[in-house]
Amino acid sequence: MTDRVLILGGRGRIGSSVAEDLATHTHAQITITGRSPEIGRDVSLSGGEKIKYLVLDLAEIGKLQEAIANSDLVIHCAGPFHYRDANVLKLCIEQGVNYLDVSDHRSYTNKAVNYREQAAVAGVTAIVNTGIFPGISNSMVRQGVEQFDQAEKIHLSYLVSGSGGAGVTVMRTTFLGLQHPFVAWIDEKWQTIKPYSEREIIEFPCPYGRSGVYWFDMPETFTLPHAFPSIKTVITKFGSIPDFYNHLTWIAAHIFPKQLMQQHRAIEFLSYVSHFMTDITNRFSGIGVAVRSEVTGLKNGATAVYCSTLVHENTAVASGCGTGSIAQLLLEGKLKKPGVWPVEEALSTDLFEYAMQSRKIKIHHHWL
Template sequence: MNDRVLVIGGSGRIGDSVARDLADRTQAQITVTGRKNRANLFPYQYLQLDVSDRETLSEAISQSNLVIHCAGPFLDRDASVLETCIEQGVNYLDVSDSPAFVRKALTYRDAAKKAGITAILNSGIFPGISNSMVRQGIEQLDTAETVHLSYVVGGSGGAGVTIMRTTFLGLLEPFRAWIDGRWQTIQPYSDREIIEFPEPYGKVGVYWFDVPEILTLPESFPVKTAIAKFGSIPDYYNRLTWGVARFIPKKILKNPATIEFLSQASYRMTQMTDKQTGIGVAIRAKIEGTQAGKPTQVCLTLTHPDTAIAAGAGTGSIAQLMLNGQLQKSGVFPVEQALSTDLFEVAMSSRGMHIAQQLTTLESKE
């Protein structure tokens, strides 16, 4: 009997990319879900489902071998999908991009371990592939002290309006980041920094953003600092987002109607500029530490012409490994704790995704 995979939120752009990646590389029977009746639009089984409908959710999960949660935004999601998977003994994978959600999910570690299920958080592109790039770089050093992740996306990234909602929701509150060995408070979309990305992106301004990587990486690796910054092209989107974070009163910004207006307006804007900028993504992971007693830097970069497809590859590759039994680890884990570098490199190579690496010995700071 074929494996049965349930892609919750599979009617969205990211979920559909995950389903297509699996359909191309496995014999799994795939069911995608969405809140509206759109069964005629997908080449898979379709289930109309709202994740708040616990009865229908439980029934769908009970008929699956693997559940992939793609129904964002995750900021206000509870962990009911993960909880139900634990109750049903079904493996779980998600594309969560919210530290608040990750904190909730990690409280189920013991329950998942007791149930014997593998639950992996933060798959996708960033977080996801980016986290595994950090692990890949850290393993080339004797010790690692600083992780600096930088991301740039062209326009909409080929994703839907949910990504816009996620961006504006991320501007609501200050957040904590692990800097110089202690947790420090950071203002969202602050501290602009110019990063040199591979072509066709070149120099792009990036800003602090509240992402799960800065929560999980200090737990996964003994680093003193973990930084993650995000930017988009064209650059005036960065300026507009910075302005929203600085000048719209938080009381107004927290209104769901405001978030929805900004999200819809931004999405319509990107539909016009995507033709000029493309919808690709670039990641730069710079890790500084020591090797053979000398200060050393590892810089890894990845580009892809379609952000949503890249996210689908990140999640689909992990799902494939889980289905064929190569990735089994009882408990709840962020992706960098669950996926070995060997498996990651093979998965990326099989999807034609090349990660460039440069190892540089630095001058001593003494």
């Protein structure tokens, strides 16, 4: 029988990238959803007849239940996840359907992992935070941690050119991430961090070179310490190309009135203005992504640093590869772990390396 995959929010830039990856690497029948009937008239993804369109609003619970019941795997790409509850996951568990998402905010991750026991009892494998970062980045960390007798520190740096090939939802995610301080695991204590603070210059691979990154609230800031108990510090920093976007984002985080940054209309205005700007600068900056993972720890009695880097020319496509590869492994029965898990706790390094090789994504490693 043909596997049936339901991609919620599948007409967005990330969702459509996931759909195209699955159409390329599996024989699944893919249904993508969106709220507009007009969009459904132009389903022009490369998957052709393998991809169908369904008009669906997540608020239509009955229709959502029916769509999930008719699927073997549900992939939730309908962000921003700052606003989402875990109802889709809950319905998947009730229907016994495996689940993935591209969530990128700790509030949603916290809601999802609360269903770990229910998913385990139901035999449902649910993996959250798939994509590029979080997602592929988490598995790069796992690769690094496994090189040590005792890993102690993780430093993740992300760099995105222009819009990254993603839609306005990603811009919303960025500005929503500036609203509140967050806690990070530093020196074996949870410490409060100001978003977009403590600029640091990081050496990324070509074509990026030395670029600025800033503290940013990501789910892996708190999932990685739980996955790897020996870790004493986890740092997650993010930056943009061209660099003037970093300075504009810093102003939004530190100069704009907090009350303004917590208003929906202000977030929408900033998101659309930013997306308009990146439509112009994308021509010069490209839409690529760079990920750098540094793990510090003890090896053979001495302190060492293991560095992993990845560069991809299209951030949205890279995210599609991250999620699509895990979906493929689930559909093929190569990955099964009932419960709700972040990527680093669900995906073995062997399977991760296999998935990246099949998609010709190269990750470079070296000791510092």
